[in-house]
Each structure stands twice: as structure tokens, then as C-alpha cells.
Amino acid sequence: MLYFAPWKTALIIAFAILSVVFAMPNAFDEETVETWPDFAPQQRIVLGLDLQGGAHMLLQVERDSLVEDRLEVLRDDVRTALRDERIGYTGLSFQGEAVQLRIRDLDRVGEARTILDALATPVESFTLGQQSPDVTVDVSNDGLARLTLTADGIDARVAQAVDQSIEVIRRRIDQLGTTEPTIQREGQDRVLVQVPGLDDPQRLKDLLQQTAALSFHLLCDEMSVDEALRTRAPAGCELLNSVDEPVQPYLIQSRALIQGDQLADAQPGFDQNTQEAIVQFRFNTSGATTFGQATTENVGLPFAIVLDDEVISAPVIREPILGGSGQISGNFTPELANDLAILLRAGALPADLTIVEERTVGPGLGADSIAAGEIAGVIGAIGVLLFMGLSYGLFGLFANVALFVNVSLILAALSVLGATLTLPGIAGILLTVGMAVDSNVLIFERIREEVRRGRKTIAAIDVGFREALRTILDANITTLIAAVILLQLGSGPVRGFAVTLAIGIVTTVFTAYTMTRLMIALWVKSRRPTALPI
Amino acid sequence: MAFALIKLLPQQPKLRFMAYRNWAFPLSVVMMVVSLGVFGALGLNLGIDFRGGTVIEIRTTDGPADVGGIRTQLNQLQFGDVEVQSFGNDTDVLIRIEQQPGGDQAQQAVVERVRAELGDTGIEYRRFEVVGPRVSGELAVAGVIAVLAALGAILVYIWVRFEWQFAIGAIIATVHDVILTLGLFAITGLEFNLSSIAAILTIVGYSLNDTVVVYDRVRENLRRYKKMLIDDLLDLSVNSMLSRTIMTSVTTLIALGSLFLFGGEIIRSFTAAMIWGVLVGTYSSIFVAGPVLIFLKLRPASSAKASDSAEEPETAATSDDGSSKA
Numbered sequence: 001m002l003y004f005a006p007w008k009t010a011l012i013i014a015f016a017i018l019s020v021v022f023a024m025p026n027a028f029d030e031e032t033v034e035t036w037p038d039f040a041p042q043q044r045i046v047l048g049l050d051l052q053g054g055a056h057m058l059l060q061v062e063r064d065s066l067v068e069d070r071l072e073v074l075r076d077d078v079r080t081a082l083r084d085e086r087i088g089y090t091g092l093s094f095q096g097e098a099v100q101l102r103i104r105d106l107d108r109v110g111e112a113r114t115i116l117d118a119l120a121t122p123v124e125s126f127t128l129g130q131q132s133p134d135v136t137v138d139v140s141n142d143g144l145a146r147l148t149l150t151a152d153g154i155d156a157r158v159a160q161a162v163d164q165s166i167e168v169i170r171r172r173i174d175q176l177g178t179t180e181p182t183i184q185r186e187g188q189d190r191v192l193v194q195v196p197g198l199d200d201p202q203r204l205k206d207l208l209q210q211t212a213a214l215s216f217h218l219l220c221d222e223m224s225v226d227e228a229l230r231t232r233a234p235a236g237c238e239l240l241n242s243v244d245e246p247v248q249p250y251l252i253q254s255r256a257l258i259q260g261d262q263l264a265d266a267q268p269g270f271d272q273n274t275q276e277a278i279v280q281f282r283f284n285t286s287g288a289t290t291f292g293q294a295t296t297e298n299v300g301l302p303f304a305i306v307l308d309d310e311v312i313s314a315p316v317i318r319e320p321i322l323g324g325s326g327q328i329s330g331n332f333t334p335e336l337a338n339d340l341a342i343l344l345r346a347g348a349l350p351a352d353l354t355i356v357e358e359r360t361v362g363p364g365l366g367a368d369s370i371a372a373g374e375i376a377g378v379i380g381a382i383g384v385l386l387f388m389g390l391s392y393g394l395f396g397l398f399a400n401v402a403l404f405v406n407v408s409l410i411l412a413a414l415s416v417l418g419a420t421l422t423l424p425g426i427a428g429i430l431l432t433v434g435m436a437v438d439s440n441v442l443i444f445e446r447i448r449e450e451v452r453r454g455r456k457t458i459a460a461i462d463v464g465f466r467e468a469l470r471t472i473l474d475a476n477i478t479t480l481i482a483a484v485i486l487l488q489l490g491s492g493p494v495r496g497f498a499v500t501l502a503i504g505i506v507t508t509v510f511t512a513y514t515m516t517r518l519m520i521a522l523w524v525k526s527r528r529p530t531a532l533p534i
Numbered sequence: 535m536a537f538a539l540i541k542l543l544p545q546q547p548k549l550r551f552m553a554y555r556n557w558a559f560p561l562s563v564v565m566m567v568v569s570l571g572v573f574g575a576l577g578l579n580l581g582i583d584f585r586g587g588t589v590i591e592i593r594t595t596d597g598p599a600d601v602g603g604i605r606t607q608l609n610q611l612q613f614g615d616v617e618v619q620s621f622g623n624d625t626d627v628l629i630r631i632e633q634q635p636g637g638d639q640a641q642q643a644v645v646e647r648v649r650a651e652l653g654d655t656g657i658e659y660r661r662f663e664v665v666g667p668r669v670s671g672e673l674a675v676a677g678v679i680a681v682l683a684a685l686g687a688i689l690v691y692i693w694v695r696f697e698w699q700f701a702i703g704a705i706i707a708t709v710h711d712v713i714l715t716l717g718l719f720a721i722t723g724l725e726f727n728l729s730s731i732a733a734i735l736t737i738v739g740y741s742l743n744d745t746v747v748v749y750d751r752v753r754e755n756l757r758r759y760k761k762m763l764i765d766d767l768l769d770l771s772v773n774s775m776l777s778r779t780i781m782t783s784v785t786t787l788i789a790l791g792s793l794f795l796f797g798g799e800i801i802r803s804f805t806a807a808m809i810w811g812v813l814v815g816t817y818s819s820i821f822v823a824g825p826v827l828i829f830l831k832l833r834p835a836s837s838a839k840a841s842d843s844a845e846e847p848e849t850a851a852t853s854d855d856g857s858s859k860a
Contacts, residue, residue: 050800058669060638060668201662202646202649205642354637354638354639354666355638355642355664355666356638356665356666356668356669357664357665357666357669358642358645358662358663358664358665359661359662359663359664360661360662360663361660361661362658362659362660362661364593364658364660365591365660365661368798369798369800372796372797372798373797373798375796376792376793376795376796376797376798377792379792379795379796380788380789380790380791380792380793381789383788383789383791383792384785384788384789387784387785387788388785391781423797423798423800423801424729424732424801424804426797427793427797427801427804427805430789430790430792430793431736431786431789431790431808433785433789434782434785434786434787434788434789434790435740435743435782435785435786437781437782437785438743438778438781438782438785438786441778441781441782441785442747442778445775445777445778445781449774452546467754470750471746471747471750471751474695474746474747474750475742475743475744475746475747475750476743477691478688478691478692478739478742478743478746479739479740479742479743480739481684481687481688481691481739482684482688482735482736482738482739482742483735483739485680485683485684485687485735486680486684486732486735486736488680488683489676489677489679489680489731494728494729494731494732497729497732497736498732501736501739
């Protein structure tokens with residue numbers, strides 16, 4: 001156990017030095033590190049949101065809203081498909097997660113079945129890994145038809161909505177100009193958004209939660225707004241309120257002339273005549289054509305600009321708009337116009353998102369936590385080093401050198417792996433400092449014991465190491481198991497703790513096996529001791 | 535460098551740990567019963583991680599905070615159970631608001647209304663945490679699963695590496711520590727949150743680490759001293775690991791003590807639980823894990839039965855015995 005081949009000695013020393021070098025950038029501030037030459041490692045540990053301040057939001061894609069949207073589309077599809085074939089039906093309605101209707105003409109039930117069957121589209125199935133329909137169509141011979149959304153179909157839609165939401169959220173947050181936000185899928189139907197160093201979480205929340213679905217609609221002229229309010233909106237029309245106070249109802253056609261997904265650009269600006277804040281928009285080529293056509297056909301009529309089911313404004317089309325660009329005005333403040341432009345550029349969210357968890361830490365608290373962590377770390381480490389030195393003398397010094405390398409290794413590993421250091425993570429490192437000396441203590445105590453049993457000093461050291469290492473492994477693997485399971489549970493702060501604890505256990509066993517052993521081996525070789533210093 | 539404090543500890547303590555079980559076991563049982571009793575009667579002071587709700591930390595920038603005034607202001611908002619307390623020093627205030635009826639959206643409104651009520655002048659909003667009902671339920675389940683999974687995995691590991699008695703003994707000692715830690719939370723009313731789960735799992739790891747070190751020595755001595763009575767063998771094992779157990783506990787407590795005193799308010803309950811856990815874990819690996827092996831009949835208690843093993847004792851063992859008496 002005490003013989004090291006020269007190359008092994010060199011390797012261990014080189015590794016120790018390297019770990020210190022890679023941990024180095026963390027001891028300096030960012031500006032200093034940037035001035036270092038290129039070959040020097042410059043990667044610093046990423047600080048968690050609790051240390052540098054920032055916002056952590058967990059958003060959930062609302063499955064129910066997706067189901068509702070899909071049901072509405074399905075109902076419209078059924079209506080159109082049966083009308084086109086002139087098949088009569090009654091009682092078209094929603095039943096839970098299904099659309100239900102009754103075919104009037106029993107002779108045409110077979111034909112209706114074929115038409116309705118065609119409405120199902122295949123989706124990737126999560127359970128079977130193959131294609132399955134998103135709707136099951138069931139038409140009985142007495143004319144009762146039921147189109148039920150399948151679990152696979154809904155799951156596929158949720159997954160798709162999460163992907164799209166991540167894209168849209170990324171585009172929106174990029175506009176805030178913050179550094180390195182994290183936006184990722186969490187579980188099946190959630191999106192985790194982490195934005196470091198953000199002063200105003202409210203603005204972020206507003207950006208995240210607004211669907212930003214823009215559309216242009218003609219007004220309904222089938223009945224007056226008052227009449228619709230008294231009774232109900234006629235088929236194909238709906239009542240929407242204005243954004244502006246006092247709230248004013250509009251009766252608009254459900255079918256949009258054109259929708260926001262056709263936008264190529266949107267920018268905030270000011271109206272040259274009124275100096276009012278506005279949003280200027282431009283459609284893409286196909287959108288411009290559609291818009292041009294629609295405005296040509298409806299000159300003189302009012303149309304409503306609708307954002308998230310509220311009417312922003314309802315101007316009259318004075319002339320055909322052929323260039324594909326226009327402007328939206330609606331008593332905006334400049335900041336509101338700016339945010340609306342951001343939302344329009346980034347596109348609409350495919351579904352409602354709800355914030356189910358929020359953790360925001362201000363930069364002041366973060367800085368305080370770093371300071372507290374540093375003070376606790378330094379004092380704790382000095383305490384442990386002093387205690388070890390006093391307890392074991394020369395061997396204590398060896399243990400302390402090993403401990404220094406150990407902590408360097410942890411910091412280097414965190415820097416290189418790009419792991420995040422949180423306040424509980426600092427606690428994890430400090431706990432490792434406390435427990436790391438354990439492996440050295442085990443070795444030293446075992447050596448003392450072997451001497452007491454009558455072994456010669458060098459033989460005692462040799463046997464002591466061999467016996468103690470087995471114990472060290474057994475003992476640390478149990479703690480590692482606990483750490484790995486914590487990592488799996490891993491939400492935010494707990495994961496930060498588990499990461500440093502797990503890394504710390506590995507480096508602890510490693511340094512005990514290499515550093516402590518090498519130092520004692522070199523000492524034995526040079527001094528040929530006949531008595532232990534402990 | 536001949537100076538070493540460790541020499542102050544008795545070189546070969548001969549404490550009769552197994553005899554102490556006559557009071558250690560009843561003590562442990564009483565402590566566990568009290569812990570479970572208080573836990574059952576009062577429950578845990580669950581934090582928002584598991585109960586849902588809102589936590590807001592503020593700091594007044596113009597002199598000490600008026601905790602009573604803030605409480606009166608917030609009570610007007612009628613959020614139900616609102617706790618306002620001083621947090622660490624007289625300018626920092628922690629506000630806890632219970633989960634509001636009306637799902638996840640309703641929780642979000644709380645933050646906005648509190649900000650509107652307290653205003654932005656003279657107040658620095660240092661932290662907002664809002665956990666909705668869906669997430670808090672999942673976190674609670676995940677926490678329980680994590681602790682059980684950790685216990686299960688460790689049980690299997692020890693079972694594979696040792697004999698089954700050791701696995702059972704280790705689990706009894708660990709469950710003992712977990713129950714006493716839950717008791718600490720229940721009795722002191724310390725907030726129980728996600729980091730408390732982390733603390734419990736670390737205590738599990740630490741306590742097992744201690745227990746495994748002792749067991750490792752027991753296993754070794756079982757091979758070495760084939761005829762020794764189990765009581766004596768366990769005493770010998772615990773005694774020879776005693777200085778290690780003390781050293782490691784002290785260094786860990788130094789590190790944790792520093793965290794407790796200087797690490798800030800946010801992780802104070804976490805470190806408090808850990809300190810308790812280290813104390814309890816050390817106690818249990820000596821006074822619970824060892825004696826439990828006697829009950830599990832690791833080796834017949836009478837030497838007559840043990841002597842039917844025909845193998846010769848190892849030579850190293852006899853010489854060791856001789857030297858230790860010198």
C-alpha cells in the first residue's frame with residue numbers, strides 16, 4: 001500500500017495541482033478572470049438563483065383548455081363536413097371529452113360514419129410507440145354519433161403545446177435582454193423558466209402568462225349588439241368586450257379574417273398625427289395577400305382587432321390595405337406598446353399557462369446569502385483544520401492538505417461540469433469538509449491500533465491503510481446512495497445540496513486513497529520512522 | 535511534531551456499552567414514543583413546499599420594521615391565516631400566507647395584493663415564494679418516496695455486503711434517528727420543508743456511515759475472535775472505534791456549528807436539524823445499532839454453544855489479545 005510507482009506519484013501530484021488550477025477562477029471576480037491568458041481555465045461555478053438573485057417559475061400547460069379548444073375545432077369540423085354532404089343532424093353538443101350528435105336520416109348513417117371517421121387524425125402513441133387515432137368515432141345504427149378524444153390524442157397535443165410554449169417563451173424572454181435564461185420541459189406538461197438577475201418578476205409574469213393571440217374579425221350585422229346581449233349571439237358570431245374602460249361589447253364574426261400567426265414583424269412606434277403610442281405590424285407574403293383581399297372586399301365596414309378575446313379597437317376599413325402592413329392603436333402607454341410588440345413578434349402561446357410554483361430572490365438577499373455562506377465556510381473550514389492539526393499533529397497536517405485538495409476538486413468539478421452552486425450546496429460542501437476528515441481519521445486510528453497490536457511502524461501504516469479503505473468504501477457508499485436519491489427527488493435547492501454532497505463523497509474517497517496515502521508514503525520513504533507521530 | 539491532542543483520549547477504552555443497553559434501550563424507546571406522540575398530536579409545522587401558500591421576505595430600508603403594523607395591514611386583506619414575524623434582525627420580516635382557495639391562479643393574486651398594500655417605498659422585496667396546490671401535493675409525495683427509497687436501497691446494500699442481522703440492525707438504528715428527528719420538528723415547531731427532507735436524508739446517510747463503520751469492525755472481529763461472547767465482542771468493536779466516532783462527530787459539528795451561527799437565516803432550520811441528527815446518529819450507532827445485534831442472535835450468547843466451531847483461532851488474533859493486555 002505504501003509503494004507508488006514514480007509515474008503514479010507524478011500523476012497524483014499533477015492531478016492535485018490541476019484541481020487547484022481549475023478551482024482558481026472562483027477565488028477571483030469575473031473582471032480579473034477575463035484578463036487571464038486564454039490557456040488558463042476561466043470557467044467559474046454558476047451560482048444558483050438563490051445566490052445571484054432571479055426568478056424561478058414553473059408553468060403548467062392547462063390540459064383542460066387544450067381539450068376545450070380541440071373539442072370546439074372538432075365540433076366545427078363535424079358541422080362543416082356534414083353540411084357539405086347535406087346530411088341532417090340534431091343535438092350537436094359536448095359530452096365530457098366527446099362531441100355528440102344524432103343523425104336525422106337513418107338511411108345515411110353509414111355514409112355519415114365514413115365522413116366522421118375521416119375526421120380522426122393519427123398521432124404518435126406514448127404507450128405503444130405507434131400511431132393511434134386522436135379521436136374514436138362511434139356511430140350506432142339508431143343515428144347516435146359520438147366522437148371521443150383519446151388519451152393518446154390529448155397527450156400528443158399537450159406535448160406539442162409544451163414544445164411550442166418553450167419556443168414562444170424563449171422568444172419573449174430573449175427580448176428582456178437578460179443573460180442566460182433556462183427554459184426547459186419539466187415532466188409531461190410543465191415548463192420551467194429560470195431567469196437570473198431579474199429585478200421585476202411582475203413583468204416576467206405578465207410576459208409569460210399572456211397568450212397573445214391576435215386576430216382580425218368582421219363585425220356581425222345579423223342582429224344588433226343590444227339584441228344579442230338580451231338573447232344570445234347568433235351561430236357563427238360571438239360577443240366580446242373591449243379592453244378599454246368603460247367596457248363596451250362587440251358582436252363579431254367567430255371566423256377570423258386573418259390571425260396573428262401570419263405576422264412577419266411588429267414594432268412599437270408613435271402615430272404621426274396624434275403622437276399616440278401604437279404598434280406597427282407587417283404580415284408575411286401570404287398574410288399580406290389574404291389581408292389585402294379581405295380589406296378590398298370589405299371597404300367601408302368596421303372590423304375588430306382582437307387580442308386574447310378582448311377587442312383592442314374596431315376601426316373602419318377606409319381603403320384596401322395591399323402592402324400587408326398596418327398599425328394598432330388603443331390608448332397604449334409606450335411601455336405597453338413595447339410589450340405588445342414583443343408578444344406579437346414572439347407569437348401566441350398554444351395554450352393557457354398557469355404559474356404553479358414561483359420562487360423569486362432579489363439581488364440583495366442573494367448577495368447576503370453569498371456573504372453568509374462564505375463566512376460560514378471559511379470559519380468552519382478553519383475550525384476543522386485547526387482541530388485536525390491539534391489532534392493528529394503531522395498526520396493532521398497531511399489530512400489538512402488532502403482536505404484542501406478535496407475542496408479544490410469539488411470546486412473544480414462544479415466549475416467544469418457547469419453545475420449550479422446554491423446556498424444548500426455550500427452547506428453540502430461544508431458538510432463534506434466535516435465528513436471528509438472522517439476517512440483520514442479512520443486511517444489514522446487504524447494505524448494506531450495496528451501499532452498497539454504490536455506491529456512495526458511501517459507495517460502498521462501499510463495494514464492500517466488496507467483495512468481502513470474497505471471501511472471507508474462501505475461507509476461512503478451508503479451516504480452516496482442517500483445523495484443520489486436526493487438528486488432524483490431534486491427540486492431546486494435540494495438538488496443543489498445533493499450535487500455537492502455526491503461530488504464531495506467521490507472526491508473524499510479519492511483523496512483519501514491517493515493524497516493521504518501518497519503523503520504518508522513519501523514521509524515513510526524519507527524518514528524511515530520507527531514511531532508514529534500520533 | 536510530537537504534540538497531538540488525540541493522545542488525551544484513552545488509548546483503549548473499556549466501556550461496557552452492551553451493559554448500558556439496560557438504560558439505553560428504555561431511553562430510546564421513551565424518546566421514540568414521545569416523538570411519535572407529539573408528532574401524532576401536533577403534527578409538523580409544514581412549510582409552503584408541502585402545504586402550498588406564499589412566503590414573502592421583506593426588508594425595511596428606513597429603520598426597524600413595524601411587525602405589528604404590517605400584520606394589521608395584511609389582516610385587512612383577509613387571506614385567512616397570515617403569519618408575520620421578524621427574521622434574523624429587526625429590519626427583516628418574513629410573511630407567510632396560507633394557501634388561498636381557488637387553485638393556482640388565486641395564489642398568484644396574493645403577491646400582487648400584498649405589494650399593493652405595503653407599497654414599494656421603504657421596502658425591499660427580498661424573496662417571493664409561491665407554491666400552488668398541485669405542486670405542493672406532488673412535493674409531499676416525492677419527499678416521502680425519497681426517504682423510503684433511500685432506506686430501501688441502503689437496506690439492500692447492507693444486506694448484500696453484510697449478513698441480514700446487520701441490515702436489520704442498521705435499519706432499526708436509522709429509523710430510530712428519523713423518528714427522533716421528526717420528533718425534533720414536531721416538538722420545536724421548526725418549519726418542515728423540502729430542505730428538511732434533505733436534512734433527514736443526510737442524517738440517514740451520516741448515521742448509517744457511523745453504523746457501518748462499527749459493523750465493519752464487528753464483522754472483522756467475528757472472524758477474528760471465534761469464541762468471544764457476543765457482548766464482549768460488541769464492546770470491543772465499539773470501543774476500538776470510539777475515538778474515530780468522537781473525532782468525526784466533532785469535526786462535522788464544527789462545520790455545522792459554523793453554518794448554524796454564520797450561514798444565515800434561510801438555512802438555519804436545516805442546520806439545526808442536521809446538528810441534532812449528528813448527535814442522535816452518533817448515539818444510535820453506539821447504543822442502538824450494536825446492542826440490537828445481540829437481540830438478532832448474530833451469535834449464540836453462551837460460549838458453550840459457540841465452542842462447537844472447530845476452527846483454530848487466527849494467529850494474528852491471539853497475538854493481538856496478548857499485546858493488548860500488556
